[in-house]
Amino acid sequence: MNRRLSMIAVPLGVVGILLLLIVPVPAWMLDALIVVNILFALVILLTTMFVKKPLDFSVFPSLLLVATLFRLGLNVASTRLVLGEGYAGQVIAAFGHVAVGGSIIIGAVVFLILVVIQFVVVTKGAERVAEVGARFTLDAMPGKQMAIDADLNAGLITETEARRRREEVSAEADFYGAMDGASKFVKGDAIAGIVIILINIIGGITIGMVQRGMEIGDALNTYTLLTIGDGLVTQIPALLMAVSTGMVVTRSNSETDMGDSAAAQLMQSRTALGIAAGAAVLMGFIPGMPILPFLGAGIVLAMLAQRVRTRERTAEQQARADEIEAAAPRAETTEDLLAQARVHALEIGLATDLVDLVNGSADDLLARVKALRRKLAMEMGFVIPPVRTRDSVELPPSTYSIRVAGVEVGRGQAPPGRALALGDHLESLPGEPTIEPVWGLAGKWVPTESRRNAELLGATVIDRVSVIVTHLSSIVGDHAARLLSREDVRVLTEGVRAENPAAVEELTPTPLSLAEVQRVLQGLLAERVPITDLPRIYEAVSLRAKTTTDPELLVEAARDALGAVLPAAFADDGVLRVVMIDPMLEQRMLEGLRPSEHGSQILLPPETIERVLTGVRDRIRSAEAEGGRAVLVCAPALRPAVHRLVAAQSPGTPVLSYQQASAGAATIETVGVIRSDAELPA
Structure with missing residues (x-):
């Protein structure tokens, strides 16, 4: 009932305002409507003081238009009563006699002062602020959209959060654009108030003298006081709405309302x-x-x-006490020494001038790493270990390093006060040239104050934290197999047992131990195959394990069971681009296939192997240069050995068997063929 009433309240109110312009209203009803008008303006003014950001009151421009129309309707209704009956209710009479002491001169001066305050001071300033705010908001939209896309691509936010932020940016632009236009309503309302009061005075004197035979003094006193009272009861709400407009357009985003912010800052x-x-x-x-x-x-x-x-003083004493407590020597226990000697699975080392990245805010390095762990868990199927962050005096200034199991696997730069600009034509910007650590793109570390200039040049600007988190995400993907521990496998297995107990009972502890299951899952992660569909993986592996426990064959069984998941990861717009191996060369590879302790190997002359690898690398790069990704396909028996061979020189090159490539719904397009040895380029 309340929701339906809210839906029809505003339309009914607008219809009522239109009736004010046409149908005469009695004096008592005009009194009630004037009181509603004043209180409505007061409620809006108080609401603008308690909102934390302008978008919390995004309906304000529409309310401003309705309120302006309401006041104009009251002006018409009161004018009709003043000129027709010489009386417009108790409220207008009170403002005309009590508020200004019954003096025409005082009333006129008060009215003019209100008009000057509203029109010259408040309205003019609010109009200018709204115009500048709308212009700056529209100019900043591309940069904000690019920042959202960069955070989404880096895995720092989800698709839902990115969509919410885009909608907020769009709503902010619409709001300030609407406020720019709504400020014209306030300006027009002030002008209309002056014109209406002049018309009422001239019309009232004319009617009093011509139609009612009043002396000029009596007509002037009667109608001028009523007109001034009418002007005051409409200009006071108009002034409140003008102040509300100024409050909204000058309000910055804050975590507190205006009262708390003002008290804390003053x-x-x-x-x-x-x-x-x-x-x-x-x-x-x-x-x-x-x-x-x-x-x-x-x-x-x-x-x-x-x-x-x-x-x-209280804050200083507390800070001093915290410093003394932190500096007090503490006896190192055996547990402390063991904790310091423990090798962490993932670790980020920061130079001493980069510790400001860990500042405890909602957007610092630790918070972004937490969001990254959540994203990677959804993508890969297991939770990566906690990331330890520490400062290191051994690192050069502005340098960070990423370690996996105590071994440094990545290093980069994140200079304080800088942002990474990626793009062309950055020569005019100040800063140091650099190479982006993940994709190897040329960029430049520009001062943060030059961020806007870089965006105007078409560059993608990334903050320092996003650079580190993106680098960490790439390294985790490359080393996911090393990060999957035995305990992780146990937890994952127990989770599958709760939903699909049959799949686990047929797999472990017989015919496979937990360690052997771990090797299978690590084999999948090593080729960036997600293990999110564990029940299907376990069912396929348990069936294959009845005939063999070879990890390589078990991994292939799991890959075949995943079906369309594998080609879908590399298809673009429903097209899977493949590089094939010439049948004659593939036959020679099959003949040279030999089992070994570390998996199957292909025994061919070294020069043949070198030319095959060169052909694969050239054709994959050629496909990428044309704007698409490509995968290498081969016979199922060769796939593990071919992948092991290619990965040594071209890490990240996907290798699928014919069955795996054709399992999905994507259209297969051949973009290259690795010819036989005799036809390979010299």
Whole structure:
């Protein structure tokens, strides 16, 4: 019921306003509508003070239009009563006689002062702020969209969060654009108020003298007071709406409302409050000045300054106590030494000038790493170990390093006060040229104040934390097999047991141990195959394990069971581009296939192997240069050995068997063939 009432309240209100313009209303109803108008404007003004950011009150431009139309309707209704009956209700009469003491001159002066305040001061300033805000918001939209896309690509936010942020950016642009136009309503309302009051005065005097035979003095006194009262009851709400407009367009995004923000920021300087208190007392002793108001204000300011001083002392004592506690020597226990000697699975080392990246905010390095762990868990099927972050005096300035199991596997730069700009035509920007550590793209570390200039040049600008997190994400993908521990496999297996107990009971502890299951899952992760569909993997492996426990064959059984998942990861727009091996060369490879302790190997002359690898590398790169990805396909018996052979020189090159490539719904397009040895290029 309440929801339906909310849906029809505004349309019914607009219809009622239109009726005000046409149908005469009695004086008592006009009194009620004027009271509603004043309170409505007051509620809107107070609401603007308590919102934390402008978008929390995004309906304000529409309300401003409705309120303006409502006031104009009241102007028409009151004008009809003033000129027709010489009486427009108690509210207008009270404003005309009580509020201004029944004086035409005082009323006119008060009305003109209100108009000047609204039109010249508040409305003009709000109009300019709204115009500039709309322009800056629209100019910043491309950069904000690119930042959202960069965070999404780096895995720092989910698709849902990215969609929410894009909608917020779009809503912000729409809001400031609407405020730019809505500020014109306030300006037009002020002008209309002046015109209406002049028309009412001239019309009232004319009607009083011509139609009612009143003397000019009586007509002037009667109709001018009513007109001024009418002007005051409409200009006061108009002034409140103008102030509300200024409040909204000057309000910045904050975690607190205006009252809390103002109190915290005005009381941040004890010196400022103390000087103001002294100035107030001194002004009270100026001859002719009333001493009590100045003395009272000075005492209040002095009390506030003392309160700030007490708060600062408490904070200093607490900080000193924390420093003493942190600096106090503590006896190292055996557990402490073992913890320091323990090798962490993942570790990020930061140079001493990069510790500001770990600042405890919602967007610092630790928070972004936490979001990355959640994203990778959804993509790979297991939770990567916690990432330890520590500072290191051994690292050069502005340098970070990433370690896996205590071994450094990646290093990069993240200079303080800089952002990474990727793109062409960056020569005009200040900064140091660099190479992006993941994709090897040329870029430049530009000062943060030049970020806007870089975006205008078409560059993608990435903050320092995003650079580190993106690098970490790439390294985790490359070393996922090493990061999958025996305990992780146990937890994953117990999870499958809860949903599909039959798949686990047929797999472990017989015919396979937990260690052998771990080797199978590591074999999948080594080729970036997600293990999210564990029940299907376990079912395929348990069936294959009845005839063999060879890890290589078990991995192939799991890959075949995943079916369309494998080609779908490399298809572009429903097309899977493949590089094939010439049948004659493939036959020679099959003849040279030999089992070994580390998996199957292909025994061919070294020059043949070299030319095959060169052909694979050239054709894969050629396909990528044309704007698409390509995979190498071969016979199922050859796939593990071919992958092992190719991975040595071209890491990351996907290798699928014919069955795996054709398992999906993608259209297969051959983009290259590795010819036989006699036809390979010299």
